[in-house]
Amino acid sequence: MSNIAHTYYPQSGRLVILGAGESGVGAAILGKDKGFDVFVSDMGNIADSYKNTLVAEQISFEETTHSEELILNAALIVKSPGIPEKAPLIKRLRALGIPVISEIEFAAQYTDAKLYCITGSNGKSTTTMLTYYMLQKAGVDVGLAGNIGRSFALQVAREPHEVYALEISSFMLDDMYHFRADVAVILNITPDHLDRYDYKLENYVASKFRMVQNQTENDYFIYCADDEETMKALDKHPTKALHLPMSQLTEETIGAWLTEDKNIVINVPHREQFTMNIEELSLQGKHNVYNNMASGLVAKAQDLRNQTMKESMSSYVNIEHRLEHVACIGGVNYINDSKATNVNSVWYALESFSPDIVLIMGGVDKGNDYEMLRDLVKSKVKAIICIGKDNTRIHESFEEDTDVIVNSASMQDAVSIASHLAKKGDTVLLSPACASFDWFKNYEERGNKFKEAVMAI
Incomplete structure (x- = not known):
């Protein structure tokens, strides 16, 4: 039995997994157990824990490259969700009619x-x-x-x-x-x-x-x-x-x-x-x-x-990095909402707290429209501290809606500025509205750096 009514995909032959993260390595193990000839290819470096698993399972893999001669001969491809459809390799696989599916x-x-x-x-x-x-x-x-x-x-x-x-x-x-x-x-x-x-x-x-x-x-x-x-x-x-x-x-x-x-x-x-x-x-x-x-x-x-x-x-207790209460220091509450990687998540976060909020935001902008935040920023945010490499759009969007918008040099710097601006009863909220990969590996690392900086105040 399965949750796919009929078998639409090859059940044997060469299975190529693109991406060796959690989903990719899991798919590789399932493929091996089902009798496929499995090969894993990752454009980046494979984390040691996943590499060790692949070695222990005797599954062949490559990292920092996609060797087309080892990929284009696949009967079936399972690709990481992070690889976009417009990637040249995916276009080539589609043109060859090789099925490309998700781990799920x-x-x-x-x-x-x-x-x-x-x-x-x-x-x-x-x-x-x-x-x-x-x-x-x-x-x-x-x-x-x-x-x-x-x-x-x-x-x-x-x-x-x-x-x-x-x-x-x-x-x-x-x-x-x-x-x-x-x-x-x-x-x-x-x-x-x-x-x-x-x-x-x-x-x-x-x-x-x-x-x-x-x-x-x-x-x-x-x-x-x-x-x-x-x-x-x-x-x-x-x-x-x-x-x-x-x-x-x-x-x-x-x-x-x-x-x-x-x-x-x-x-x-x-x-x-x-x-x-x-x-x-x-x-x-x-x-x-x-x-x-x-x-x-x-x-x-x-x-x-x-x-x-x-x-x-x-x-139920909420998950880490989602409106997570870090500490109350000098009457100021510090909230880690690093998982807020889009504008709507920040809207929810701002809606959850009373004024006055010192908002730490910024990072890799994915084409954000900040318009929906303007009313909440006007009514609740006393200062915005920007993190990340390029915050031009945040400045342009909110310069008339809040008294203070400043850039920071690091997460530690951002938290330090916030702690000086916040008074008793205020909330310092990390809710970035952006992806993290200009300064950090992922939103978890961003949230952990915020928590470290808060505990070091």
Whole structure:
């Protein structure tokens, strides 16, 4: 059995994996276990831990190059989500008609587990983790994978589960064709990664809606009825799955909604109705109400008991680098939101705190439109401290909306400036709106450097 109805891809022969990160090495191990002749190729340096795994598994690999003579003879390619479609090698593979798929698509062929798949421009890590936490507390045999946790392919190969909570990015969805989600969640859609989608929002929206492309009438589709782009796209991307909308603005009859007295109500057909006051949620803020609704709807689709859901929603602790409270020093709260790599995430962060905020932002701009932040910056932000190599666009966007915009030379420098500008009762918030790879390896390193600098004050 598998989550791909028929076998569309070669089941033997040469399997080439492009990219030797978590997903690539996991796919290589699954491929080896299924009898493929596996080769792994990475344009960069392979991390020692992954290299050691490949050596121990006797899987051949190369690093710092893609040798075309070793790649173009593949029967099947599994590519890292980070490699864009316009890369010359991918174009060549497409021209030769060699199937190029994602690790999720590859692994789904080899499991009959239930797949609960969560995507969205914002909130997908929190929602996936909360869903996983809730299912675990209920005693479900559940794995956590996708954009988070250990490789899905590796778990299918060596640590199989009955259910998987999968965080799915648009880059993964782009290389998924026959995969089917038992429960598909689209939390929200706001402009992000538009550089990968020819700067066209409709291309990015179409990518997100690949989540529902193979669903049947026995599946569930959870989405936000308050999200403009999602609602506009529903007719263009039909699905047979049962629709479960969630809303904080209107009371629905099915799905999840917020009552006037601030109760979340979750109603899924043939399941016991669930009610919980938002004051009892461990994750506070408007965006987290949606995250709890989505996780609650998945839990109800799995027929979890109300008591287990309540206990989970009131005890869950948020993930690192996402609105993470680092310290309170001299009455100033320091918040690490390094995972906020797009404008909408920063909007959520600013919406979660009261004035006055000293905002640390900047990095590699992915074609950001800062307009949506202007009102919040005007009303809540007393200073912006820029990190990263080029912050021209941040200066241009906000120079009239806040009194202070300054550049910094390092994260330590940024935190030092912030600590001098912030007074008792203020919040220093790292919420960059940008990718990290001009100064840092990834958003985790950026967040850790922020935390180190705060603890050194």
